[in-house]
Amino acid sequence: MNTSNPNDLLAxxxxxxxxxxxxxxxxxxxxxxxxxxxxxxxxxxxxxxIDNAAALRLASLxxxxxxxxxxxxxxxxxxxxxxxxxxxxxxxxLASFFGHLLSCLQLARQNGHKLITIATGKAIxxxxxxxxxxxxxxxxxxxxxVGLMPIEAMSAVTKIPAATLTALSKTMPALEFGAEPFAxxxxxxxxxxxxxxxxxxxxxxxxxxTQEDHRAELGKKRGGRKxxxxxxxxxxxxxxx
Amino acid sequence: xxxxxxxxEQTARKRIASLxxxxxxxxxxxxxxxxxxxxxxLLDIPVSFDDGLVIGRATLGGKPxxxxxxxxxxxxxxxGEVHSAKLTGILKAAARDAIPCLLLVESGGVRLHEGSSxxxxxxxxxxxxxxxxxxxxxxxxxxxxxxxxxxxxxxxVTCCDFRIMTEHGRLGISGPIVIxxxxxxxxxxxxxxxxxxxxxxxxxxxxxxxxxxxxxxxxxxVGAAIGELxxxxxxITLGGLKTRQQELEKRLGDFGxxxxxxxxxxxxxxxxxxxxxxxxGPEFVALAKRKTP
Numbered sequence: 001m002n003t004s005n006p007n008d009l010l011a012x013x014x015x016x017x018x019x020x021x022x023x024x025x026x027x028x029x030x031x032x033x034x035x036x037x038x039x040x041x042x043x044x045x046x047x048x049x050i051d052n053a054a055a056l057r058l059a060s061l062x063x064x065x066x067x068x069x070x071x072x073x074x075x076x077x078x079x080x081x082x083x084x085x086x087x088x089x090x091x092x093x094l095a096s097f098f099g100h101l102l103s104c105l106q107l108a109r110q111n112g113h114k115l116i117t118i119a120t121g122k123a124i125x126x127x128x129x130x131x132x133x134x135x136x137x138x139x140x141x142x143x144x145x146v147g148l149m150p151i152e153a154m155s156a157v158t159k160i161p162a163a164t165l166t167a168l169s170k171t172m173p174a175l176e177f178g179a180e181p182f183a184x185x186x187x188x189x190x191x192x193x194x195x196x197x198x199x200x201x202x203x204x205x206x207x208x209x210t211q212e213d214h215r216a217e218l219g220k221k222r223g224g225r226k227x228x229x230x231x232x233x234x235x236x237x238x239x240x241x
Numbered sequence: 242x243x244x245x246x247x248x249x250e251q252t253a254r255k256r257i258a259s260l261x262x263x264x265x266x267x268x269x270x271x272x273x274x275x276x277x278x279x280x281x282x283l284l285d286i287p288v289s290f291d292d293g294l295v296i297g298r299a300t301l302g303g304k305p306x307x308x309x310x311x312x313x314x315x316x317x318x319x320x321g322e323v324h325s326a327k328l329t330g331i332l333k334a335a336a337r338d339a340i341p342c343l344l345l346v347e348s349g350g351v352r353l354h355e356g357s358s359x360x361x362x363x364x365x366x367x368x369x370x371x372x373x374x375x376x377x378x379x380x381x382x383x384x385x386x387x388x389x390x391x392x393x394x395x396x397x398v399t400c401c402d403f404r405i406m407t408e409h410g411r412l413g414i415s416g417p418i419v420i421x422x423x424x425x426x427x428x429x430x431x432x433x434x435x436x437x438x439x440x441x442x443x444x445x446x447x448x449x450x451x452x453x454x455x456x457x458x459x460x461x462x463v464g465a466a467i468g469e470l471x472x473x474x475x476x477i478t479l480g481g482l483k484t485r486q487q488e489l490e491k492r493l494g495d496f497g498x499x500x501x502x503x504x505x506x507x508x509x510x511x512x513x514x515x516x517x518x519x520x521x522g523p524e525f526v527a528l529a530k531r532k533t534p
Binding site: 059067094099106148149158172174219 | 269270276279280283284296298307322323325326327329330331333334337338351353354355356357358359360361362363364365367368369371374375390392393395396398399400412413414415417419420423424428429440441445446449451477478479482483485486489490492493496497499500502505
């Protein structure tokens with residue numbers, strides 16, 4: 001599957017209705033259909049970096065959906081390499097723009113909109129945290145690059161040799177980069193193979209998704225993130241005493 | 242008058258002790274329980290018995306609170322798997338018990354040594370912040386340490402009901418060193434502390450309304466600011482989000498073309514940049530004309 005062209009990707013996800021989505025400045029916004037169900041779509045493509053204006057455009061569509069399309073599921077497509085690393089973006093308060101986008105998604109959730117994420121390309125660092133990781137369910141194409149950062153970048157910052165990190169990543173999927181290891185941590189529900197029927201799959205995920213955050217439990221069950229669930233529960237138990 | 246010690250110079254446990262009612266703090270999963278990072282020993286890095294996060298409950302002015310305080314001295318207050326799980330746990334406890342939660346933030350963001358594990362952990366903590374907000378349980382972040390709130394922690398604090406900053410606090414996502422590497426030293430000289438603080442420091446964040454309160458860099462002032470906010474919350478409403486959207490669009494229109502933070506200061510009535518640079522938090526507030534939301 002060619003994921004480099006956003007139009008091909010949208011056709012595969014939403015069929016003819018994908019053509020009604022606006023693809024502009026590497027952002028995807030609008031309304032489309034999954035099989036026969038209407039959905040709102042916010043997304044990034046081309047591995048773009050997300051800046052203040054981009055966060056506002058995505059937030060604007062979420063607000064419109066809440067206001068005009070009660071309970072319509074919101075599909076989030078992620079292909080972004082990160083937050084725009086610029087002094088002006090930081091000066092203008094990029095974190096607050098991301099917080100606003102997340103707050104919009106939270107109100108959507110509270111108002112009964114299902115939030116479904118699919119990592120279609122790059123889903124890295126702050127760009128994934130600022131909307132995609134907030135989904136009720138988080139899916140990934142098997143070709144997606146999901147994670148905090150590639151091992152080479154991690155090595156450059158931590159000064160730990162890449163060979164050491166690579167060797168450790170064999171038993172520590174948290175250090176590995178990609179959709180499969182991220183799923184082992186519980187951060188992705190399911191990795192979709194290249195031959196999956198996307199609309200059918202997506203419709204099934206929308207219909208079966210629930211709101212509770214089950215990632216820590218999933219990470220423990222799958223063995224990639226063994227401690228988070230137990231530590232969370234220990235705090236809950238001891239604070240109740 | 243006896244001067245209280247500077248907030249930014251204190252350690253996490255001292256900060257808690259200086260803010261809450263004397264003797265009221267009970268730590269959960271305290272150091273003797275050795276809830277440590279399972280990752281760091283594999284990388285030959287020493288662990289800390291609290292994994293860089295102190296959590297517990299206390300009273301403040303007689304009212305119960307839950308607290309989480311990050312330890313900046315330990316791997317930059319960074320958020321790994323255990324650290325994030327403690328944070329998520331205390332926020333979920335706050336939501337469950339309808340008790341306000343204070344976050345004393347001092348963190349560069351996700352702990353790189355634990356890879357994607359801390360990234361997912363921060364996202365879980367964000368969900369827990371919003372669990373509190375959905376129930377009207379106040380979440381208050383205090384950002385007053387030199388490390389500030391960066392990366393995923395920078396995003397997380399913007400999800401809370403309120404942010405209290407001192408002139409020492411910084412709030413952002415990408416830190417100055419990362420941006421310098423990316424854009425070059427001419428675009429952002431990370432060793433220029435004045436520029437770094439004007440870009441991401443409490444004063445500019447206060448002007449832009451990203452910090453609700455700008456206080457003195459001492460515990461008494463921070464504590465008073467917390468006291469003011471403890472019984473308030475900011476429910477997320479459609480009207481509120483639409484107003485916020487307009488505010489942020491206006492901000493982008495007003496200042497999107499400049500990269501000079503002094504333009505923002507001037508636009509908010511700061512006539513003498515030098516005087517304002519040396520001003521304490523409250524002095525700066527008096528000099529500026531912030532538009533109240």
